[in-house]
Amino acid sequence: MGSINKQIIRVGIIGCGEITQVAHIPTLGFLSDLFQITYLCDVSNGALKLCRNKVIGPAPKTTRDANELCSSSDVDLVMVANSDAFHVPHIKLGLRNNKIVFVEKPMALTLKEADEIIELEKQSLGKLMVGYMRRYSAGFIDAIKEIGSLDRICYARVRDIVGPNSVFVTQSGTFPKTFSDYTPEDSKELSTRTDELLEQALTKELDIPVTPASALQWRHLGSLGSHDLSAMREALGMPTSILGASLCSTSGPPFWSALFQYPSFAVSYESGIDGVPRFDASIEVFGENKTVKVVFDTPYVKGLPTNMHIREKLEDGTYRESVIRRTYEDAYTLEMKELYAFAALGKPAKTTAVDARQDLEIFGMIMKAGQAGLPIRHIDYFVFAPLSSKQSRHEVDLQEIRRLDLSVPVAKAIRATELRTRGATRVGAAYVVRAATAVANEGVAGWAGGRN
Template identity: 45%
Template sequence: MSSQRKLRVGIIGAGEVSQVIHLPILAMLSHLYTISAICDVSQKNADHCAEKFHIPLSTVSADEVISSKDVDIVFVLTSDEFHETYTVAALQAGKNVMLEKPITLSILSAVRIIEAERAAKGARVFVGYMRRYATSFTQAFKREVASIPKILYARVRDFSGPNAQFVAQSGTFQVRNTDFPPEASKARTEKLNALFAEAFPNKEVTPERQKYCRFLGSLGSHDISLMREILGSPDSVAGVSVNEPFYTAIFNFRNKSGEPFAATYESGIDRVPNFDAHLAVYGEDKRVHISYPSPYVKGLPIVVKVDELNEFGEMTSREVLSSYEDAYTTELQELYQCVVEGKEIKTTTEDALMDLKLYDEMYRKYDEGLSKQG
């Protein structure tokens, strides 16, 4: 193992997901990765992470990370509005990119990333939809769903509860410094406004639309992407409900027999510390359910539950646990195989674009509701 090539990582963004997830896991995967540089708009955040994880270079300059000769792959772990900027810059520098979901907030922005990747002549982007790499999903859940002759209904749910409470108990001791330069807030606002204008062309970018867009990009992108992998893209959006902080939708699908069925999407954030995230698929004689715990609490298993009618007409129930390995660890092992061994990337930029196209349909359905109200 010691002779194995290590990928040299440059990290842009030293906030929550970096401190609580990526840095600890990269440290545990030290036989595959070494962290060469870290950047954040807060120098104190960057310095804290550099000291804690023994990272040689700590900086507030993303360009310094991207241009470093000691960086093979750039992890873009910033807020959504900076994803395009840093991903395109890294690709133009010939660097592979691990881009935390969502890819970005508008279709046009995603297309620009895709075009930059095509022009990069070998550098690739891996979009971090970690739930799709969980072993219980890729093995047990997909296997059990494939045995359902005719899907009748599906449900996608993500009620995540107060994330800060899980983070506080994660054992990662995150710090939140606020030594941001005065121009940082202005740059963030300008980028966000430009993306909102692209996401809602010729529409007033109301606070409600902004929150809808940000929500789908954050919590929603996990579930919509997971749904697409197991069911494909829906034929249409039957309806949406936008009641911040909860959002719902009904999608129209067709099963293997060509018969229509619906999938409901329900997601929101309240203050109840119960992380309820799952995907369930229903057939005539079988129900398959995968439940995701909070990724901020280590060691919680991702379990698949199967309820079905057996050959004796009896209801049977069983649980399947393919692995105790958390989804982020599995994802970063897959990333290594894609970059070093040339394995095909599942969560590509083109795949991520499909989420944004579906969001666009959801926005249209939301607009139809507003027109009827008017």
């Protein structure tokens, strides 16, 4: 690993798109006493030229080859900020070259690749920090302390409803540009890898078909959703279960919501993207005599604070509202300071690979609950049971259904709403037979009750 026993950390950035142009190059430039950008990598020559000219200090080297950047002795820290689908391959390149790696969220899009990163980091002399900038904002850290002081939590709300990101980006004063000078091979590689990741994440890991709607929801959870759910985890811990979810549609603005269960309280989560140019993001926690709310603004406009709002009943019964702003220092700047402490001073990061994996677990809970339309722990199962031409559906008893191989196409669980639509009509060579209420993931062993 390149020596970092000096003040300046040399940074190689993979991905010269919007987030690099709007946030990382400006922020690292302002922190020029801590960082120096020495290498840039992108598949667009236009993006490389633009970003090279934006870097403060000596002009960095440029390349289209991520391996060249990761293996360079001029790089101490690899910053992965390209398309989500390529986060994992480039994290691996950095760790295999024993570099310190910073990756923008989402770290990974599948549990399989998240586990691969966790294992690879153990074998590497390098280490990984995941970029959840909201969790480094001063207002959020203050709110965590206030939440910890509550006698009890009665309820909580997590909300993130925003307008088009382009509204904030074009008003950020950073003047980013987009480019399309990449090759057909680059486009095909991105498309192929995205399809493979969706197949792994949805079909193989969650048993959910890949459709335009399910793919869209998974992408939204990885982009906007990971901000909120990661912060929710730090503030409240992991939910014990999910009580229900509504997924976004492919028609109209995407909105989605979920209701999580914790041991002694519930948390509502709502998110969406519409055409209104505002940023409405917050986490609000209700105690018995105090409510703590942290309010996030767009991170793309530098200097907007993260404020904490407190509503409380005082000992004499007086009601008090407080708005606390500890600093105007923005979340990206505070995050980069923590990154320096992680890289140069050996301070442990709170946003680790193991931590990031938990986002994928929550994504899975939301997808399963939304697909089922019912709590994932308690679902009505209906099975397509193959019948002979001489056999009536009333002659098929539960024992026979239990012996069905559920891997065959005719033995699939379907929702109760579908049963009401289909009734008991013939579907191909199968009849719909109710197998009764079951506990999710217990399979045929969990079935109880009689035949329909």
